[in-house]
Amino acid sequence: MSSTASDHRLAGLRKLFPVQRFVNDKASRSAFESDGLTAFRAKPLAVVIPETADEVIAAVRWCFDNDVPFVARGSGTSLSGGSLPVADGIVIALNRMNRILKLDPESRTAVVEPGVVNLKVSQAAAPHGLYFSPDPSSQSVCTIGGNVAFNSGGAHCLKYGMTSNHVLGIKAVTATGEVVTIGSTSTESVGPDYTGLFCGNEGLFGIAIEITLRLLPKPEVFHTVLVGYDSLRAAGDAVSAVIDSGLLPGAMEIMDALSIEAAEAAVKCDYPRGAAAVLIVELEGPREKIAFEREQLSRVIAATKPVVEMVAKDDEERMRIWKGRKSVFSAVGRLSPDFLVQDGVVPRKRLGEALVAIEKLSRDSGIRIANVFHAGDGNLHPLILFDGNVDGMLHRAEAVAAELSRLCIAMGGSITGEHGVGMEKRDFLPHMFDENTVDMFDRLRRAFDPKMIANPGKMFPGTEAPALAMTGLHPLEKAGVIQRE
């Protein structure tokens, strides 16, 4: 579309926003052309930056009335291309909708706007001894609206569940412009759980403009153990041993040798040298309970034949262990110019089998794969390393990623544990769900969005994809602010 034609078309939208919060110059549009999955890029027609719920509602209603697609976006940390713009659409950037509207320590709830950064909720709740449990690794920059849209996770999902388990109510504008209030400030409700359905809609239903969150008391003490093993399978088996013992750790994470090497080089986290894999187990709770459980964990670990065991003696040592784990994704940038990260899930008992298959895939394809994963809930994060400057390498890496998705489905798992389907895995949705179910997803989507203007082209296969571009580290990733997990 010529700039004059697009200007004419957008005139009505422009009138809804002050000049500095409606941008459609080339440079501004470029700033929004991709999210955390930089392999896909598309320039939107324009970007609007609302500061109030009424402005969001007005923008959505304008899009509905004018049949213009829109994509809601927070910090753009989506790793599945979920906030990739539509080339003939509008980006509704929600970063300025970043107020914590209410924090009520008595009911242990917070009402927030969608652009509030995840970590800010816990920071605001901290003086009351409370926190917001879901902690995606990008929590210092990702927003609650994005967390809701993708039902994000983190290291603590096994015990505490995903984002939706901590969302009590939502005020949203659907893609038709209807404003709905679902759920409430109670953890209980009457009638279908619309709040639960809205979480994880990947931006296809509309935009959450106010979100009521459940806050939990901060655990009193943590007990963090790092255990080295001489094989990945031994580390995977140790996870099952911990689970079978009746313990319910807050987090269980595994890193393979390549990940350990990267983390060690990047942040000198003092992980055991020579281990083929490390397992991190963290217990949390009241001191009396943890005093008992730490003994139990120690006995279980001893029986798994570890090559080394380190127990964090204090907060400093605990933070060093976690720093190594959290640094892996940016650290592998030292090993490879580019990487893709997968996010599939397998049943926990098949972790060892999955890792053997991944090793074989790596050997057969000649592409290095580093493994970091949320072992407690079987959520794999294979990092597929490649050099985008070499012709055809991106496509080879993508073929490996696709093979990994097939592997997870074949093992009875899922194509995504926390990143969402987005643009990246949409072709695999029909592999995971049968025709009737995908059709029901589509019917539900149309119940919210009959014109299919809310984040079109995502989750469902079959629509035109923007051209693949060269990949590279996200600028925030280079700065060590976010990690791809």
Place this chain on the structure above:
Amino acid sequence: MNEPLLKPTCESDLVDAIASCEHVVAIGNRTKPAMSPGSGVTLVSLSAMTGIIEYEPSEFTFTARSGTRIDEVRDVLSERNQYLPFDPMLVDAGATLGGTVASGLSGPGRFRFGGVRDFIIGCVFVSGDGKVIRSGGKVVKNAAGFDIPKLMVGSLGRLGVMTELTFKVFPKPLSTLTLSVACESYTQLIDRIQQAASSRWELDAIDARPNELKVLLRIAGPQEANQAIASEITSRWTGDVSELESCEAFWHSVTELTFAPHRSHVVKVPTASTVFSSLDHHVSAAGNVTWIATDDVTDLDAKLTKLGVPGLVVRGEWSASIVGKIHTSHMSRNIKTAMEPHGRFPG
């Protein structure tokens, strides 16, 4: 009960049953009769579609047919020291898995780890146009597709008829201990609920009897740890705290709703933890649910309507399952049309 009753024994029979009837209401063991009013409908009983299909203790998951009684599930999980932490309700009365999801009922344990919505991870159901839909999955972490299993929680069978459900489970605590905390005033009761809920103790359940000015705290974990935490609570609220000797009977009276007078209706009302009223009979989940026993549902309906909140008639027969203020929207109507385009599931 003279309504026609069909009793399919497999998924394809259920599909045929739904397709052949104009109006269908699914039932399990009818432990919550107000939720399945029978007038002018064909009742489809899931009582022949039972049984645990898969149980993977190491995965913390199981899959069962929706007509399976919860007490059967409880016994099987118990053999591996696992349980459903949200304390399913009306278990001894014969509640089924499907009915538990459709009614969206969670007991006192929902305080600690979450309710039925937080433990359902997969659901197979038949839609109103006779399609078998397999949503969610069998792994505990899964972000693929829309979360229809959660939508079915509280849907009262009006969006689809569930045939198979997958749940997350947790290891069962080694032991539990319950304290009864006497309060001097309503204000103190509220204050103590809030203090307990925000404390380091990680309590397993926090319930209250406002009319008796009593807070009930359940502690779960290793016995020695439970005792140590109980000692701290006792010394904090000196003189007001006693250990409940008949604790199992007490919690049983809550989950089975037998605390209410025999002939009363019992209505679930979601509440904020700071807003109770003189209607209260039992408050659960640190103030997030109020169970109201009443002999006059019409009067309660009017009161809840005035307050602008809904209530669910859980015990006793009544002409409607939901009383008080019911919120509807284009969105909710459109979702119902998407799930059952022919209007087969009335209500």
